[in-house]
Amino acid sequence: MTATASSAPTRRVVLITATEPEPRSFGKQVVLGGLLDHLCARLGPDQVHVILVGRTGIDRPAVPYRLHVIAKPSSVEQLTAVARRVIGPPHSSLQEAALWSGRTLAAIAQKLTEIRPDQQIWDTMRTGQYARRLGRKPRVLYADDLFSKRYASMLERIDRDPSTISDPLGEFGKLLPGAVGRVVGRKGVYRRLLQLERVLTARSEELAPAEFDATYLVNSQEAAELHERTGDPTIGTLLPLLREPAARERRWDGRPTFVFLGGLDFAPNRDGLTWFLGAFRDEVLAAIPDFRLLVVGRGSTNLPAEAAAWGEHVRALGWVDDLDEVLGSCTALLSPLRVGSGTKIKVLEALARGLPVVATRAGVLGLPVGRADGCLVASSPAELPDLLQQAADPAANPALAAAARGSWERHFSPAVVGPTYDAAFGLRPAREPVPR
Incomplete structure (x- = not known):
């Protein structure tokens, strides 16, 4: 039986993301899935909404929470945003620009008006860039990790051995139009692109916390680094919240x-x-x-x-x-x-x-x-x-x-990490343990 916070006042929470939350086939999806599981267990699935900026008209796995899909920016919108928003104000990172469009902003605003959440959770700067255009509401930034550090470590590795890094743009590269993605995927291009993105992303990381009530990263050292860079006291750490695996005896037969x-x-x-x-x-x-x-x-x-x-x-x-x-x-x-x-x-x-x-x-x-x-x-x-x-x-x-x-x-474990999510998002612990 799934535990719910039946004694708590009804609260409605929305997560805004550009990452498909299901199926949980890589780390980012696992992290988001843990967050959504916990919100559903504490508040009830009907009170948990997800606004997904992604592909429309495709089949997706059934989910317990309420999913609202907004079409991601078109190739033309992406190219226009990159040309205007990276070179000119607000001088955003490429990954932010690749997810920006006025149409998407209007659609998110409309959905938020319909949902009327008590709290907004914005997943990384890519979606968080929209928050500052929508008026100050109770909201947190689930920043994941410091992308600028990831790009810096890749640049260091490329300088040591250019042959070892392929597809360094990862999930960010998938946001780009196909033709652009093929061009920037060339080794002669992506090193310069990573240099630019490291600088632009670091700038966005330092500006973002001022727009939110709290900013959370999954790495305590990176949270401390961002706090040192910004002086913002609202930066904290939330470890990934994974499910407790099924209870099974280990079956190792001794072979290596x-x-x-x-x-x-x-x-x-x-x-x-x-x-x-x-x-x-x-x-x-x-x-x-x-x-x-x-x-x-x-x-x-x-x-x-x-x-x-x-x-x-x-x-x-x-x-x-x-x-x-x-x-x-x-x-x-x-x-x-x-x-x-x-x-x-x-x-x-x-x-x-x-x-x-x-x-x-x-x-x-x-x-x-x-x-x-x-x-x-x-x-x-x-x-x-x-x-x-x-x-x-x-x-x-x-x-x-x-x-x-x-x-x-x-x-x-969920018993240890779960209470930190309760504190971060103002959730009241359930009366009975939350199954994982």
């Missing part, structure tokens, strides 16, 4: 089967996997001759060319519906990321299932975890093969798994 979790259409994921496969084959197979790596996520069937040298040691599973089934049978999660920002959802997914983690520092970004949390974090790349061997040790792995699950329960 690791899992890489994450869509390979996301540049930091592809870069990390490509680097690992290209740099560590001899060392890993010498230490663990029967090593296996399962690659799970969107686009994972399109493995990097470096996977060929590993033969049967690397296997792509593609998208899987049941993470419990896969993660519950593996030795550990491998997270060899080198770039990025925010908080690594994949690590939380592992900890929730009592799965140890072997990672680089960037691979556990945003999470203060170490061996006591079941996470073996390499202080240098050369340590990765040894840490994989440690995780595969049948004598050591059960203790690491217990530490991982314990860390989840102490720091990241």
Whole structure:
């Protein structure tokens, strides 16, 4: 039975986003899904509305909350906005300009008038840019992470090795018209584009908090950095709120089967996997001759060319519906990321299932975890093969798994993170536990 805040006064909340909230096939959707689950549990699904700026006329999964779809800007509107709003006032970032149109502004305003929410939650600056044109209402910015830091880390990686980053624009690139996306996807173009976007995004990040009652990021270090840059006291942290996985016994058979979790259409994921496969084959197979790596996520069937040298040691599973089934049978999660920002959802997914983690520092970004949390974090790349061997040790792995699950329960479970969402959004806790 789903808990509701029956004793609380009726409140209506709206989330405005440009990210399809379902299906939850990558980290951003998981984060939004956790927020929406919690709002529905606390307020009741009928009191939770989502305004989605996206494609119209397509089938979408059924959802418990009320979904309102507004057509995203057309290609002509996007090109016009980029030309006018980046070069001229308000000198917005490219990702903001690519989502801007007067028609979209009017449609959002009309929907907000119809819904009459008590609170507005604006998802990232892309949609948050509209808020300042709609009058001051109770509203918060769910800023996700500092995109300027992500772009800076990508630029640093490109300067070191231009061949390792493909499709660096990620979800932002999908907002662009097809022809424009193909042009800016060229390596000779996207480096300059990332340089410009890093500067423009940093400016938007610093201006945005003044327009909202509160601004939340998923990474406490990034929240502290933005506070230092702006001096704004309303900047805070909200860790991702993941569902409690189904209660299942771990079924690891002792074989060294690791899992890489994450869509390979996301540049930091592809870069990390490509680097690992290209740099560590001899060392890993010498230490663990029967090593296996399962690659799970969107686009994972399109493995990097470096996977060929590993033969049967690397296997792509593609998208899987049941993470419990896969993660519950593996030795550990491998997270060899080198770039990025925010908080690594994949690590939380592992900890929730009592799965140890072997990672680089960037691979556990945003999470203060170490061996006591079941996470073996390499202080240098050369340590990765040894840490994989440690995780595969049948004598050591059960203790690491217990530490991982314990860390989840102490720091990241719905019982711990849920109350921070209650405080952030003025929600009254339910009388009975919220099922996950």
